[in-house]
Amino acid sequence: MSPTGPTPQFSTAEYASAAETCKSCKQAISGNYYRINGMLACQRCAEQVRQQSPRDSHAAYVRAITMGIGAAILGFILFAGFVIITGISLGYISLAVGYLIGKAMKMGSGGIGGRRYQIIAAALTYVAVSTTAIPIGIYYFNKGKTEHAPTAQSGSAGAKTQQHPPDDEQGGIVDNPPLEQQNFPQTKPKINYVALIGTLAWVGLASPFLELQQSPLNGLLGLVILLVGIRIAWQLTAGPKLEILGPFQDKPGSALPSAAT
Numbered sequence: 001m002s003p004t005g006p007t008p009q010f011s012t013a014e015y016a017s018a019a020e021t022c023k024s025c026k027q028a029i030s031g032n033y034y035r036i037n038g039m040l041a042c043q044r045c046a047e048q049v050r051q052q053s054p055r056d057s058h059a060a061y062v063r064a065i066t067m068g069i070g071a072a073i074l075g076f077i078l079f080a081g082f083v084i085i086t087g088i089s090l091g092y093i094s095l096a097v098g099y100l101i102g103k104a105m106k107m108g109s110g111g112i113g114g115r116r117y118q119i120i121a122a123a124l125t126y127v128a129v130s131t132t133a134i135p136i137g138i139y140y141f142n143k144g145k146t147e148h149a150p151t152a153q154s155g156s157a158g159a160k161t162q163q164h165p166p167d168d169e170q171g172g173i174v175d176n177p178p179l180e181q182q183n184f185p186q187t188k189p190k191i192n193y194v195a196l197i198g199t200l201a202w203v204g205l206a207s208p209f210l211e212l213q214q215s216p217l218n219g220l221l222g223l224v225i226l227l228v229g230i231r232i233a234w235q236l237t238a239g240p241k242l243e244i245l246g247p248f249q250d251k252p253g254s255a256l257p258s259a260a261t
């Protein structure tokens with residue numbers, strides 16, 4: 001927002017000075033005039049500003065989305081990794097994730113922003129943060145399982161499946177399981193991975209709200225932090241606040257076309 005060089009500055013309002021001079025180059029306006037963010041400007045300055053402002057393009061949008069997805073994955077790994085390694089559930093990482101995604105998208109687009117960039121940035125931040133509940137949940141589920149039943153594999157010999165060859169270390173003696181158990185079909189539950197992934201994704205995406213039901217206070221705090229993270233991503237991918245109106249052919253006099261601003 002602070003370009004070096006002869007870029008006209010329109011941030012400061014100078015309504016008091018002569019109405020017919022360009023607020024950028026301070027020269028008298030002859031012929032057509034423009035309004036840049038409400039400020040009077042001559043044609044030369046308006047064109048200069050227009051040319052210097054980056055133009056949105058499909059390629060820039062695609063690059064921004066690509067970079068944003070990369071940043072979302074990185075943020076996801078950082079968030080889930082931090083919680084799993086430290087055991088601390090720190091919702092504030094949402095802010096870093098939003099920042100990371102916003103910055104990456106702006107980098108990918110070459111500084112271009114706008115509403116369609118903001119929507120992607122917000123969505124990526126939400127997805128990256130909420131789905132961390134999946135690896136974190138799986139980690140704690142497995143951890144709880146191994147802690148509660150650490151010797152589940154060394155159960156009765158009858159429970160052994162064909163995948164487990166007889167243990168020769170134990171003297172090669174393998175009890176023949178009772179007939180009933182032998183004929184019992186190997187009930188290895190067949191996992192429908194598509195359905196499983198679908199369920200996990202759904203639970204992950206809904207986790208900020210599920211958390212709200214489970215522990216309202218923590219859930220609310222997490223949700224608020226997530227919203228702040230989304231807001232960071234949203235603001236970082238905003239478009240330039242540049243509005244160039246014109247050309248106007250009438251001489252800017254007492255009857256200014258947009259004097260209300």
Ligand SMILES: [Zn+2]
Nearest residue numbers: 022025042045
């Ligand atoms: Zn000018």
